[in-house]
Amino acid sequence: MRIDVVSIFPDYLAALDLSLIGKAREDGLLDVRVHDLRDFTHDRHRTVDDTPYGGGAGMVMKAQPWAEALDHVVAQDDSSASAMRPHLVVPGPGGAPFTQAMARELAQEPWLAFACGRYEGIDERVYEHARETLGLGVSVVSLGDYVLNGGEVAVLAMVEAIGRLVPGVIGNAESLVEESHEDGLLEYPIYTKPREWNGREVPPILLSGNHAAIAAWRHEQRLTRTAARRPDLLHASHGEGEAEIAAATAADVPELNVLFKACWVQEALLNDTLDIPALTESLDDVRASLDTTQTWVARKGGRLVGAVRTSRHGDDWFIGRLCVVPDLRGRGLGRRLLEHAESTAPDGIRTMSLDTGALSADNLRMYKKAGYRVVTDVVDVPTGAVHLTKRLGR
Numbered sequence: 001m002r003i004d005v006v007s008i009f010p011d012y013l014a015a016l017d018l019s020l021i022g023k024a025r026e027d028g029l030l031d032v033r034v035h036d037l038r039d040f041t042h043d044r045h046r047t048v049d050d051t052p053y054g055g056g057a058g059m060v061m062k063a064q065p066w067a068e069a070l071d072h073v074v075a076q077d078d079s080s081a082s083a084m085r086p087h088l089v090v091p092g093p094g095g096a097p098f099t100q101a102m103a104r105e106l107a108q109e110p111w112l113a114f115a116c117g118r119y120e121g122i123d124e125r126v127y128e129h130a131r132e133t134l135g136l137g138v139s140v141v142s143l144g145d146y147v148l149n150g151g152e153v154a155v156l157a158m159v160e161a162i163g164r165l166v167p168g169v170i171g172n173a174e175s176l177v178e179e180s181h182e183d184g185l186l187e188y189p190i191y192t193k194p195r196e197w198n199g200r201e202v203p204p205i206l207l208s209g210n211h212a213a214i215a216a217w218r219h220e221q222r223l224t225r226t227a228a229r230r231p232d233l234l235h236a237s238h239g240e241g242e243a244e245i246a247a248a249t250a251a252d253v254p255e256l257n258v259l260f261k262a263c264w265v266q267e268a269l270l271n272d273t274l275d276i277p278a279l280t281e282s283l284d285d286v287r288a289s290l291d292t293t294q295t296w297v298a299r300k301g302g303r304l305v306g307a308v309r310t311s312r313h314g315d316d317w318f319i320g321r322l323c324v325v326p327d328l329r330g331r332g333l334g335r336r337l338l339e340h341a342e343s344t345a346p347d348g349i350r351t352m353s354l355d356t357g358a359l360s361a362d363n364l365r366m367y368k369k370a371g372y373r374v375v376t377d378v379v380d381v382p383t384g385a386v387h388l389t390k391r392l393g394r
Helices: 010-017 019-026 063-075 100-106 124-133 152-163 211-229 250-271 283-292 333-343 361-369
Strands: 002-007 031-036 087-097 111-115 137-142 244-247 294-300 303-313 316-324 351-357 373-375 385-391
Touching (some): 002 063, 002 152, 010 152, 019 152, 031 063, 063 124, 087 100, 087 152, 100 152, 250 283, 250 316, 250 351, 333 361, 351 361, 361 385
Parallel strands (some): 002 111, 087 111, 087 137, 316 351
Antiparallel strands (some): 244 294, 294 303, 351 385, 373 385
16 A cells, blocks of 8 residues: 655654554555645745634635646656556544544555645635546545644554555554454453462463353443443444344345345355355345245344244245344344244144354354254255254244
């Protein structure tokens, strides 16, 4: 990734030579170039600001030096392919909030340019020049609901957040997945050796070796911490009370389609296969399934958080597409959906059956507790899956 920064205080950006960002620059993963805005002035005082039209306090950064600076940055296109253009990011308190999601989006750009404003801001015509004359995408971005003296501090923070997402900058890519804000929640408490320090011990669950229990504990801690520190990040679906289960309607189809894909991505990773119908079927396929199966959806706080579908095959009641959104797993909703699907079986049913991934340990554990057992003499089982049945005593 190439990054250009324009500022009247270029030395402010020297911190980008340090730590992982500095190493990424040395390794050629990040090409960071800093430009002094005053180099594009034409008077002996190197003036970059003037009084605002219409009156008011403070000074406004002039259009001419900014336009020439951006012209210069764009002219530095080093690509051998067709002409590239940077995406221009301007820090400012009147911009869109800078979030982890925005950092991920900007990390996909091959070239970013940052304009560090000062005083009361930059002449509005500079934004028009960037968009209309230079053909740049322009984003005004706010680091938070407060005012800084200039954009340099914000640029340092943004480059740090964006740059670390560029492949190769962080040595252990898995650590990026478990961080605060990656899935909308804050990070769980972390501990290291020694086991006991100043009379305070590491939570016993972390020493148990039970990875499923540790994962559940960490998820609960993330929810608790987020509720205490950043309740604005939590959806109403994370609150108290149970989800309501009802028959799916045509209006649920778009959300169902997204839910299936979100839930079965993890199944694909666990079972090392993408040959899973839930990942490949279209919106029309999901809509058509409402006519051939009975689909039930679970909603909480207005959000679709789970689903299950059933169908009859002779004296067998088949249960499929049982799923719960990843951030609400481990709370018993999957078990409730399974029990609901079973309770809707009509008279004359002698067995209940379902399929799940052969390596989906959590699913297998839940189904076995519910009385299901793996059956091997069954045809037409999806790739990488196993078939389970439960005989009814009636």
